[in-house]
Amino acid sequence: MHCAGLVEGGRFRHLCVRCEKLLHVVQAPHCTTCGHPFFGEMAENRLCPHCETLEARFGEGKTAILLQGPGRSLVHALKYHKGQHVLEDIVVIMREAPGYSDYLCGAVLVPVPLHPHKERARSYNQSRLLADCCAQAVDGQAEVRELLARVVNTESQTRYDRETRQENLKNAFAMANGATINPAQRYLLVDDVFTTGSTLNSCASVLRRAGALTLDVVTFGHG
Ligand SMILES: [Zn+2]
Ligand SMILES: [Zn+2]
Numbered sequence: 001m002h003c004a005g006l007v008e009g010g011r012f013r014h015l016c017v018r019c020e021k022l023l024h025v026v027q028a029p030h031c032t033t034c035g036h037p038f039f040g041e042m043a044e045n046r047l048c049p050h051c052e053t054l055e056a057r058f059g060e061g062k063t064a065i066l067l068q069g070p071g072r073s074l075v076h077a078l079k080y081h082k083g084q085h086v087l088e089d090i091v092v093i094m095r096e097a098p099g100y101s102d103y104l105c106g107a108v109l110v111p112v113p114l115h116p117h118k119e120r121a122r123s124y125n126q127s128r129l130l131a132d133c134c135a136q137a138v139d140g141q142a143e144v145r146e147l148l149a150r151v152v153n154t155e156s157q158t159r160y161d162r163e164t165r166q167e168n169l170k171n172a173f174a175m176a177n178g179a180t181i182n183p184a185q186r187y188l189l190v191d192d193v194f195t196t197g198s199t200l201n202s203c204a205s206v207l208r209r210a211g212a213l214t215l216d217v218v219t220f221g222h223g
Contacts, residue, residue, distance in 0.1 A: 001077065001086070002070040012089045014077075015070050024066040025097050026222070034194045035063030036222050054197050057204035060216045063194055064097040067223025075192055075221050079126050087133055090220060094137035101138050103218065107188040109134050109144045112203055113173070115153040130220050131190040142188070147179040147210075148203055162196050169202040181211040194219040 001007075005016040012020055030037040033051035065071040074090060077083030094100055111127040119125050131144040152172040160168065181187070189203050200217045207215055 002073040011092055014086050014089050015074070019070040022069045023071055023093070024068060025093065026063055026065060027098055030063075031061070033058075033061045034197060034222060035061050035219065036194075037066070051197065054201065056197065057201050057208055058189065058215045058217045061194065061197075061200075061218070062100060062103050062216075063219045063222040064093055064100055065221050067193055067221040071221055072223065075223075078129070079192060082123070084124070084129065087129055090130065091133045091136050094133055094220070100218075103216075104134050104138045104142045104188065107142045107186045107216075108147075109142050109188050109190050109218075110147045110203075110207065111144065112189060112191040112199060113146065113148045113150040113176075115150040117153055118150075126192050127190055130192055133220075134188075134190060134218065144190075145179075147176055147181070147187075148206060149174050149176040162198060165196060165198045166201070169198050173203050173206045175206060175210050179210075181207065183211050183213045185212075186214040186216070187212045189215070189217040191217070191219050193221045193223050195223060 001014040002019045003016060005018060007014060007016045010017040010020050015023065026035055026037045031048035031051055033047055033054060033056050036048050067075060074086045077086045109131040111125060111131040114122070114125045128146065135142050135144050150172055151174045154168050154172050187207060189200055191200055204215055
């Protein structure tokens with residue numbers, strides 16, 4: 001899929017053996033907030049420079065891959081080209097990413113919602129599909145619950161800096177109708193990609209206000 005090469009004999013249905021080698025699966029040590037790996041001598045997990053200024057409203061964060069090369073192609077296929085077929089490969093990656101399954105086990109997975117208009121246009125919410133992949137990767141030892149709703153249709157945020165995004169996003173999310181929080185439960189916000197962390201932060205604020213005490217985030221990619 002990424003290189004249009006023949007997919008044969010590897011572990012994936014949509015990535016060939018060569019692309020499989022180019023996949024950057026995140027290893028420790030990595031940033032404890034966004035999951036971005038540290039390269040070089042760093043011995044233990046700590047915050048990356050970006051996350052030092054994020055004021056994260058969630059505890060920890062973890063990601064499976066870096067959003068480059070074939071990894072980027074998988075996410076783009078899913079997000080922009082109705083490529084739900086890549087989900088089976090994504091589950092394989094989630095199962096094999098170091099520490100990823102342990103991190104998911106026992107959590108309630110809360111997908112970052114799309115605005116209903118956008119979801120209707122795309123016909124699915126990729127974060128919901130990825131949350132389902134997470135649940136599959138741990139053989140059902142985590143459950144997906146759509147506890148959040150997107151109440152403001154924020155336009156594409158990519159052209160704004162972080163401060164402006166945060167302002168726009170502040171009131172974009174709310175608890176879904178009838179959704180409740182059990183303070184004894186661990187919640188994991190699920191998004192496709194960790195970029196600035198602003199979206200995850202706004203969602204985390206809503207869940208915190210609703211009473212979530214143990215709240216972490218998980219993404220498939222970091223980009
Ligand atoms: Zn290939
Ligand atoms: Zn970070």
